[in-house]
Amino acid sequence: MRKKSEKVADDLAKVVRGDVFADVLHRVAYSTDASIYRVLPECVVAPCDLGDIVAVVKYAAAKAVPVVARGAGSGVAGESLCSGIVFDMTRYMNRIISVEDDGSAIVCEPSAALCLRDELRHFVSGEDAKLVSQNTYELMNYLYGLYKEGKLKPVRNDTMYMSLRAPASSCQKTGTGAWQSHPPKQERLLRRPDEIGTPRNDGVLDFVYHLPCHLSAVGDKQASVKLLRELCGLEIIELKAGCCGLAGTFGMQKKNYELSSQIAARLKEALEKSPIKNVLTECAACKMQIEHISDKIVRHPVKVLSEAYS
Numbered sequence: 001m002r003k004k005s006e007k008v009a010d011d012l013a014k015v016v017r018g019d020v021f022a023d024v025l026h027r028v029a030y031s032t033d034a035s036i037y038r039v040l041p042e043c044v045v046a047p048c049d050l051g052d053i054v055a056v057v058k059y060a061a062a063k064a065v066p067v068v069a070r071g072a073g074s075g076v077a078g079e080s081l082c083s084g085i086v087f088d089m090t091r092y093m094n095r096i097i098s099v100e101d102d103g104s105a106i107v108c109e110p111s112a113a114l115c116l117r118d119e120l121r122h123f124v125s126g127e128d129a130k131l132v133s134q135n136t137y138e139l140m141n142y143l144y145g146l147y148k149e150g151k152l153k154p155v156r157n158d159t160m161y162m163s164l165r166a167p168a169s170s171c172q173k174t175g176t177g178a179w180q181s182h183p184p185k186q187e188r189l190l191r192r193p194d195e196i197g198t199p200r201n202d203g204v205l206d207f208v209y210h211l212p213c214h215l216s217a218v219g220d221k222q223a224s225v226k227l228l229r230e231l232c233g234l235e236i237i238e239l240k241a242g243c244c245g246l247a248g249t250f251g252m253q254k255k256n257y258e259l260s261s262q263i264a265a266r267l268k269e270a271l272e273k274s275p276i277k278n279v280l281t282e283c284a285a286c287k288m289q290i291e292h293i294s295d296k297i298v299r300h301p302v303k304v305l306s307e308a309y310s
């Protein structure tokens with residue numbers, strides 16, 4: 001009896017113009033990515049164009065076979081693995097054909113912003129790749145730009161409700177500095193600093209900030225700190241303790257763990273010394289490392305900003 005993978009490959013070879021592989025070498029090669037997982041596919045298809053993809057997906061739907069697209073296979077969570085058909089997009093469908101809009105990308109991961117802005121054009125040719133590269137912004141830098149242009153209003157403390165035209169009587173402070181009553185919720189633009197995030201036991205909310213290395217290369221290193229200070233009136237203390245040492249999956253590998261930990265030692269010490277529980281950082285890998293080496297609560301600064309506006 002013929003193996004299922006060969007049958008699938010034979011069927012697909014009749015409907016696609018691109019390449020179809022069902023040999024053991026290809027199946028094993030596409031069974032892993034940068035994650036710890038291993039899933040053996042039935043076959044691998046390198047589509048030439050959209051027509052190939054549509055044909056394969058129709059076949060897969062009819063036969064209830066899973067499909068997944070794969071780029072460089074650098075995903076760290078096994079996203080490009082599947083037990084059915086893997087599309088290898090790198091062989092033929094490896095360039096930007098057209099960009100529908102102005103190519104703008106606002107990216108919340110500093111490393112991804114850096115990749116789109118500075119590295120993409122070295123790997124993907126064409127004017128559209130240039131367009132994307134020229135119009136990519138790291139999220140907090142983008143928001144800080146809006147703020148500098150006066151499009152995000154600095155509303156804080158005593159001036160907060162005035163700019164929202166709330167009735168004066170509903171937003172006065174008591175002699176102790178505590179707020180007496182709130183204006184109607186729909187009239188409020190920003191929350192008061194003490195309403196944002198998880199307060200410490202003494203009721204005071206402070207944040208420490210860790211600067212991801214990649215952010216230094218994509219714009220204003222201070223964008224998040226300045227935004228949260230100036231726009232939300234939050235107290236932000238910068239850790240200034242250097243690299244977290246994780247570097248993507250580098251520090252997750254057993255052979256690199258010791259070196260990664262040594263690089264993170266300064267940061268670990270700074271976190272241990274700080275009584276403040278709330279850490280802000282833009283990078284998801286830094287967040288993972290900080291949570292690994294400390295008991296802090298780590299969030300992207302935009303979440304705090306979003307809470308302030310909620």
Ligand SMILES: Cc1cc2nc3c(=O)[nH]c(=O)nc-3n(C[C@H](O)[C@H](O)[C@H](O)COP(=O)(O)OP(=O)(O)OC[C@H]3O[C@@H](n4cnc5c(N)ncnc54)[C@H](O)[C@@H]3O)c2cc1C
Pocket residue numbers: 033034068069070071072073074075076079080089109111112247248249250285
């Ligand atoms: C050393 C290292 C460091 C890293 N550092 C960072 C980091 O700092 N920040 C960060 O955000 N990530 C980081 N990553 C993760 C990695 O960069 C991303 O996951 C990567 O961009 C995924 O791209 P890829 O082409 O390898 O996609 P793959 O891993 O091949 O696929 C990822 C997902 O995208 C889908 N996909 C791929 N191509 C297509 C396509 N053409 N059409 C539709 N769907 C598609 C796949 O189905 C899958 O779900 C790191 C990874 C490594 C190995």
